[in-house]
Amino acid sequence: MTLRPRDMSGHPPAIAPAYRSSRLRGPTQAPIAIPATPTETTGPVFGHGVLGPLDGDLIRNFAAPGQMAIGQRTIVHGRVTDEAGRAVPNTLVEVWQANAGGRYRHAKEGYLAPLDPNFGGCGRVMTDDQGRYRFETVKPGAYPWPNGGNDWRPAHIHFSVFGSGFGQRLITQMYFEGDPLVARCPIAQSIPAGGAERLVAPLDWEETVPMDARAYRFDIILRGPLATPFEATP
Amino acid sequence: MTQRESPSQTAGPYVHIGLMPNHAGLPGLYDGDLGAGPIMAEGQPVTLRGRILDGEGASVTDAVLEVWQADGTGTPGIWARRSTDGPDGDWVLDTVRPGPMRFDGGWMAPHIALWIVARGINLGLQTRIYFPEDDHSADAVLAQVPPGRRRTLMAVPDADGYRFDIHLQGPDETVFLNI
Ligand SMILES: [Fe+2]
Numbered sequence: 001m002t003l004r005p006r007d008m009s010g011h012p013p014a015i016a017p018a019y020r021s022s023r024l025r026g027p028t029q030a031p032i033a034i035p036a037t038p039t040e041t042t043g044p045v046f047g048h049g050v051l052g053p054l055d056g057d058l059i060r061n062f063a064a065p066g067q068m069a070i071g072q073r074t075i076v077h078g079r080v081t082d083e084a085g086r087a088v089p090n091t092l093v094e095v096w097q098a099n100a101g102g103r104y105r106h107a108k109e110g111y112l113a114p115l116d117p118n119f120g121g122c123g124r125v126m127t128d129d130q131g132r133y134r135f136e137t138v139k140p141g142a143y144p145w146p147n148g149g150n151d152w153r154p155a156h157i158h159f160s161v162f163g164s165g166f167g168q169r170l171i172t173q174m175y176f177e178g179d180p181l182v183a184r185c186p187i188a189q190s191i192p193a194g195g196a197e198r199l200v201a202p203l204d205w206e207e208t209v210p211m212d213a214r215a216y217r218f219d220i221i222l223r224g225p226l227a228t229p230f231e232a233t234p
Numbered sequence: 235m236t237q238r239e240s241p242s243q244t245a246g247p248y249v250h251i252g253l254m255p256n257h258a259g260l261p262g263l264y265d266g267d268l269g270a271g272p273i274m275a276e277g278q279p280v281t282l283r284g285r286i287l288d289g290e291g292a293s294v295t296d297a298v299l300e301v302w303q304a305d306g307t308g309t310p311g312i313w314a315r316r317s318t319d320g321p322d323g324d325w326v327l328d329t330v331r332p333g334p335m336r337f338d339g340g341w342m343a344p345h346i347a348l349w350i351v352a353r354g355i356n357l358g359l360q361t362r363i364y365f366p367e368d369d370h371s372a373d374a375v376l377a378q379v380p381p382g383r384r385r386t387l388m389a390v391p392d393a394d395g396y397r398f399d400i401h402l403q404g405p406d407e408t409v410f411l412n413i
Binding site: 012104198 | 244268
């Protein structure tokens with residue numbers, strides 16, 4: 001498959017001044033368009049064998065035996081497809097997040113909220129042959145961050161997705177339906193034309209498990225092939 | 235059916251938790267960090283190192299970079315993941331020198347693809363490392379790069395291999411690619 005050129009208008013600009021860190025780290029020159037070569041249309045392949053039994057269970061994968069992370073029990077699921085609407089099967093999805101109080105388990109993180117001894121904040125899953133994925137976690141807390149003002153990140157989960165070629169590589173963030181902080185977040189709002197809405201996962205009542213966990217649905221779209229007259233059915 | 239790619243968001247300062255938890259101090263979650271193991275591939279061993287510099291020349295010490303390249307026979311298949319959180323922000327890659335690769339009826343010069351994410355980087359940055367002593371005259375990708383900027387994609391020989399410093403801004407700003 002050869003990739004169609006990336007539509008940069010759907011992504012945040014390299015320098016989004018309201019997001020302070022981008023001012024010195026965003027390239028000032030536009031990226032140079034190149035054809036997708038075998039280096040971009042191939043990429044690493046991970047078998048389901050890389051996964052451990054608890055990799056998709058952030059409630060328990062860092063917890064002491066018999067213990068669980070503190071927080072609102074949450075199921076996150078969705079489908080990874082490409083721009084042509086085709087499933088992206090057997091691809092690795094890595095996620096990381098703050099704990100229920102908004103604190104990351106990271107050496108450089110110093111927020112007042114305490115660590116949860118039973119929560120690591122890291123997980124990974126593979127999509128199935130239909131591109132579907134699912135993991136369980138606790139809902140991350142919002143947290144304040146240094147950006148020059150009174151800045152709070154909305155509750156979010158970081159996602160890293162591979163796809164089938166290195167040119168499809170994508171990192172993004174998932175937000176939660178109804179969070180008023182999304183509209184106030186310079187990172188989310190760096191996406192042009194209200195595009196942050198595309199990263200807001202709706203509450204999924206169908207998949208919500210009574211007396212157990214609320215579900216949110218987050219679909220991810222990766223870059224796709226150049227359009228062909230006859231599109232394979234997904 | 236066509237749909238638009240999901241918007242990118244920065245990997246943020248805590249990307250190591252998700253992509254290299256053992257390195258980030260979360261042992262026991264995974265057997266090892268993906269892409270951290272030694273590279274076993276056909277080809278001549280080579281060591282690459284470099285750092286990522288911001289618009290004020292400061293070393294970016296919280297980035298993660300990924301490598302995708304061919305082995306010595308020109309077959310893509312080598313993937314690695316590195317952080318820049320060492321004392322001086324250097325990343326180091328012990329790999330093999332890639333071979334030339336066929337593309338579109340011609341040959342691409344040997345190259346290593348890089349993908350860089352960090353706090354302050356809103357969309358993962360794609361670039362390539364080439365080797366100065368190779369013949370680049372027929373390379374379809376370098377042909378798209380203005381001649382005056384091609385040097386930003388050339389590794390620089392040093393004592394034990396090559397250096398490749400990435401300049402995010404400034405007069406030596408590295409060429410990034412929109413594939
Ligand atoms: Fe975050």
